[in-house]
Amino acid sequence: MKKKMFISMVGLLLSASLVGCGGGPEHNFATEWSYNATNHWHACLDEGCNERKDEAPHTFEVDETKAVAATCTAPGKKVEVCTVCAYEKETPLPMIDHQYVNYPAGTVAPTHEEDGVTAEKCTVCGNIKTTVVPALGHDFVKAGSAIKNVDDKDVHKYACSCGKLAYGIAVLDYSFLSEGSNSFKDDTISESDAPEAGEGVRVAGGGSIKWRMPIQVASRYRLSIGANPAPSAIGNPNIEAKNGIKINGEDVDLIPSGPYNDLGLEIGQFNELVLAEFDAIVTAVGEDLEIEITQVASQRLFFGGELKIVQIPSVAE
Ligand SMILES: [Zn+2]
Numbered sequence: 193m194k195k196k197m198f199i200s201m202v203g204l205l206l207s208a209s210l211v212g213c214g215g216g217p218e219h220n221f222a223t224e225w226s227y228n229a230t231n232h233w234h235a236c237l238d239e240g241c242n243e244r245k246d247e248a249p250h251t252f253e254v255d256e257t258k259a260v261a262a263t264c265t266a267p268g269k270k271v272e273v274c275t276v277c278a279y280e281k282e283t284p285l286p287m288i289d290h291q292y293v294n295y296p297a298g299t300v301a302p303t304h305e306e307d308g309v310t311a312e313k314c315t316v317c318g319n320i321k322t323t324v325v326p327a328l329g330h331d332f333v334k335a336g337s338a339i340k341n342v343d344d345k346d347v348h349k350y351a352c353s354c355g356k357l358a359y360g361i362a363v364l365d366y367s368f369l370s371e372g373s374n375s376f377k378d379d380t381i382s383e384s385d386a387p388e389a390g391e392g393v394r395v396a397g398g399g400s401i402k403w404r405m406p407i408q409v410a411s412r413y414r415l416s417i418g419a420n421p422a423p424s425a426i427g428n429p430n431i432e433a434k435n436g437i438k439i440n441g442e443d444v445d446l447i448p449s450g451p452y453n454d455l456g457l458e459i460g461q462f463n464e465l466v467l468a469e470f471d472a473i474v475t476a477v478g479e480d481l482e483i484e485i486t487q488v489a490s491q492r493l494f495f496g497g498e499l500k501i502v503q504i505p506s507v508a509e
């Protein structure tokens with residue numbers, strides 16, 4: 193016990209002689225508070241002296257007069273002030289959500305072909321939020337009796353309540369099928385898979401198949417057909433390298449691309465496959481629109497069901 197006290201007294205004397213301020217025993221403490229983020233203290237003003245007096249943690253009180261409320265457009269802050277040294281601590285407050293209510297003036301109803309939006313407006317800042325409402329799609333129903341094409345085949349006309357028209361012809365009612373191509377209808381096809389999907393046709397490499405459509409409205413049209421991939425198509429790349437489309441003898445772009453097994457077609461049924469979009473003029477009586485599918489290499493698709501063309505909006509110039 194005695195030894196301990198002796199050591200601490202020596203320590204005290206030593207430290208006093210080392211940090212002695214201005215050569216004297218007294219520190220020269222500031223009356224102003226010094227502070228950091230957690231504490232405040234009175235610092236000795238003498239050069240080279242780091243002595244602190246009255247060091248203690250801040251004692252914070254919220255100052256509501258300095259607070260900034262968060263809004264939906266800007267963050268806010270909470271301000272606390274030390275009751276001893278007046279140090280201010282700020283804590284950011286995140287922005288708050290917009291206060292949305294329905295905004296009918298900004299709402300656009302979807303049409304059969306174009307998306308609409310529902311709109312909401314923030315009652316605080318006026319921000320408008322829209323949510324897309326998908327286009328409704330057409331609801332085509334058969335309109336009148338079938339029209340005869342130049343081959344005396346039935347072409348069905350469909351109309352939507354919006355006025356858009358569509359035409360369909362049975363795939364088997366083709367006008368021309370090149371030699372080497374086959375119809376399942378007459379059992380000239382040897383593949384065992386195709387009949388599972390129903391009656392249809394295939395066009396062999398280097399050949400083509402044509403249909404004729406007596407359209408009545410000049411428009412842009414989308415062409416689709418029932419298609420069934422041959423099992424041998426699976427893993428085979430590039431439908432665009434194998435197939436082509438001609439309208440009245442003119443090449444149009446084939447829409448599907450890439451491997452046949454990426455087309456989303458299931459084997460064993462004819463699935464609607466959109467092939468092309470094109471502009472068509474109204475043909476003269478007896479000069480039907482001629483739609484041709486060509487094959488430049490070995491067959492990968494069987495066609496069945498109905499070949500359809502549907503009116504679509506014109507492409508903006
Ligand atoms: Zn000092």
Ligand SMILES: [Zn+2]
Binds near residue numbers: 274275
């Ligand atoms: Zn303080």
Ligand SMILES: [Zn+2]
Binds near residue numbers: 290317318
């Ligand atoms: Zn707002």
Ligand SMILES: [Zn+2]
Binds near residue numbers: 304329331355
């Ligand atoms: Zn419609």
